[in-house]
Amino acid sequence: MEHPPFAVTVDLVVLTVRAGRLTVLLVERGEAPYAGALALPGGFVRPDEDLLAAARRELREETGVGDGVHLEQLATYGAPDRDPRMRTVSVAWLALAPDLPEPTAGTDAAAARFVAVDDLDLAALAFDHARILADGLERARAKLEYSPLATAFCDEEFTVAQLRAVYEAVWGHPLDPRNFHRKVTRTPGFLTETELTSTADGGRPARLYRRGTLEVLSPPLTRGDT
Amino acid sequence: MEHPPFAVTVDLVVLTVRAGRLTVLLVERGEAPYAGALALPGGFVRPDEDLLAAARRELREETGVGDGVHLEQLATYGAPDRDPRMRTVSVAWLALAPDLPEPTAGTDAAAARFVAVDDLDLAALAFDHARILADGLERARAKLEYSPLATAFCDEEFTVAQLRAVYEAVWGHPLDPRNFHRKVTRTPGFLTETELTSTADGGRPARLYRRGTLEVLSPPLTRGDT
DNA sequence: ACCCATCTCGTCAAGATGACGACAACCCGG
DNA sequence: CCGGGTTGTCGTCATCTTGACGAGATGGGT
Known part of the structure; x- marks a missing residue:
């Protein structure tokens, strides 16, 4: 051998x-x-x-x-x-x-x-x-799609819009802001709400979140939603 | 170096x-x-x-x-x-x-x-x-969950029940035969229907299928359905 | 003040899911 | 030959999720 x-x-x-x-x-x-x-x-x-x-x-x-x-x-x-x-x-x-x-x-x-x-x-x-x-x-x-890994592209605290921008950049097409917001905020464990803060990207200030404890998303986000 | x-x-x-x-x-x-x-x-x-x-x-x-x-x-x-x-x-x-x-x-x-x-x-x-x-x-x-890979455990031609048995063995819990049947047969590309054959495992003969051309299941099967 | 951009919540129809009833089609024992 | 047991397939129904989109909330700029 x-x-x-x-x-x-x-x-x-x-x-x-x-x-x-x-x-x-x-x-x-x-x-x-x-x-x-x-x-x-x-x-x-x-x-x-x-x-x-x-x-x-x-x-x-x-x-x-x-x-x-x-x-x-x-x-x-x-x-x-x-x-x-x-x-x-x-x-x-x-x-x-x-x-x-x-x-x-x-x-x-x-x-x-x-x-x-x-x-x-x-x-x-x-x-x-x-x-x-x-x-x-x-x-x-x-x-x-099936993990909260997009948060790895974000800083410690981030807005839903920043997280959505990650998905749009990686997948290469735009997502609906309202449906995306619903999906990530209503999936338990995906995000942890930071009570206090918010920041300005031009319009109404957005709530800041940190990544949650969730490891696997089910059901997953779909790559094809508009 | x-x-x-x-x-x-x-x-x-x-x-x-x-x-x-x-x-x-x-x-x-x-x-x-x-x-x-x-x-x-x-x-x-x-x-x-x-x-x-x-x-x-x-x-x-x-x-x-x-x-x-x-x-x-x-x-x-x-x-x-x-x-x-x-x-x-x-x-x-x-x-x-x-x-x-x-x-x-x-x-x-x-x-x-x-x-x-x-x-x-x-x-x-x-x-x-x-x-x-x-x-x-x-x-x-x-x-x-998200690929038709269970067919790799089956022979060339197999019944829906045999495919379900694979899922049950790998996941370790039973699945509902009727919902499973609906899911795999109504997902386009998952299975190819063999017109002719059928076999007997005891009861009514079952239609035989081959694996289809689908590579990724979306939406996926969920590991948790009963 | 007004306009504008962005954030967040709500509504609604269409489709998917889980639970389960019902029937079909075959084997077997009497 | 007939009825019971076993397994396969289809249908129904309430509930959840999805995708599309309206609308108000809340800030900055001029």
Whole structure:
């Protein structure tokens, strides 16, 4: 029984919503292969490091933010030819974050930036990262339906309209404000009402909420409502 | 940039329904560590083998059946101490199969057998396989809600009652035959009606169906209906 | 003051759900 | 051959949810 050596990496699909658009964190590769191309941030797992710990470390290195960001395993990619240099298996992770400051912190990937997914030419991504990103987007879209995960894109306190903007950005189409409001506020455990506050986005001040304790929405929100 | 060597394995959670009970394929370990304990079937990924190909190869080695069985990636487990012999990363796969013949085909894991999950002492499983199995079960239970995947447990042609038995076995509680029948037959694309046939399970013959083309159920079946 | 934008609640028809009655179609034993 | 047991299929009905949309509430700007 042989156990041939593999290199194991983590790759991150870091999504956030900026200015109403779903964006993903990408780095510009400085070295071959795919020098100059855009790629997902990531790196090698260290010899005594847990996979989740490696993902969180890379996340912190790239964004400066570590805890408080939702992070879940996405899938693992290990086609024999996915990296021309060596046999590599990559464990991909999906991170959902509130609007983050533009990454600048001096790291190995200084050229990290957020790109709106609509503006992105998937085919231009390095390695098999187009596939990984597509899987991450689909996972995010699906999870908004049956989990309260959209709150991971919001700050600690947020309005129903801000939450709705997340859904609209991720799903790519508008939702009815009144029906959305009814759905999220009348689903027990989805939101916790902040008695006091409210803020102004132009019109009548809105009540602020925090995420509730609910983990699974049933019945789910439907991606198709108008 | 170092890339320390890891051993990469695949582990399989093979589920099937026998005699109305959800069962999982387990092997009895012959060697240390965990000699004599039950474990999920699995093995090392070969140097030039795709991960999916490795999973399907192991599936065939253990069950004698390869194609036609639903196989999807579950998650990847890579805690540094999960295998005391070496640093191992395991990509787990979930397989859903119709009732299979008892595995006997001479392989390295001659002691493979199906065990009803209710009868199983999770803590007795080797390595972190209890966790993997739990994740696989939860995945299977969840997927039955929003996908027509229950058909993967059935033969090519099956009755509504057989399909319902799958749901009842996986979810662990009975469903109303009439409401279930309405739901699955009136959801376009879920089932394809076989004009001709029918069979006998004791009472009135039932129409036979094949799986339809539908991939996602919306609205989903709810795990909680009586 | 007035207008305007946004938030929040209400109404209403259409459809889905859960509970359950009723009949249909087959097997079996007498 | 006939009636009971068993299982499959359809129908009904109250209730809940959904999608569409009206309308008042509550702030800022001019």
